[in-house]
Amino acid sequence: MMGLGTACMNDEVCSNAVANALNNGYKMLDTALHYKNQKAVGQGIIQSGLQRDKVWVTTKVSFFPDGAKEEQVFQFTPDN
Numbered sequence: 001m002m003g004l005g006t007a008c009m010n011d012e013v014c015s016n017a018v019a020n021a022l023n024n025g026y027k028m029l030d031t032a033l034h035y036k037n038q039k040a041v042g043q044g045i046i047q048s049g050l051q052r053d054k055v056w057v058t059t060k061v062s063f064f065p066d067g068a069k070e071e072q073v074f075q076f077t078p079d080n
Contacts, residue, residue, distance in 0.1 A: 003028030003058065010037050018044025022055065032060040 004021040006014055006029060014037045018029060022045065031041055045055055 001028050001056070002026065003030045003056070006031045006037055006041055007035055009035075009040070011040055014040035015044040015047060019047035022048035022050050027054065028056040028058065030058045 004018065004026050006018065009017055018041055021029075029041060029045075031037065041057070045052060048055075
């Protein structure tokens with residue numbers, strides 16, 4: 001499976017790239033907490049018109065941001 005990497009992309013560049021990739025056959029997105037582009041990735045998924053359950057989103061947690069404790073890391077989502 002080929003996926004779109006979202007490192008170094010933010011804001012409209014990211015959301016447009018995600019939407020274009022999904023509209024052209026990509027089904028997997030690679031992201032990470034420290035890219036800080038979760039909102040743009042989510043907006044790109046919405047822009048694409050695909051149902052969320054048709055998109056595979058891979059992420060990585062490689063460090064604890066801003067001194068967060070282990071339990072807090074899993075609370076970081078596009079919703080909050």
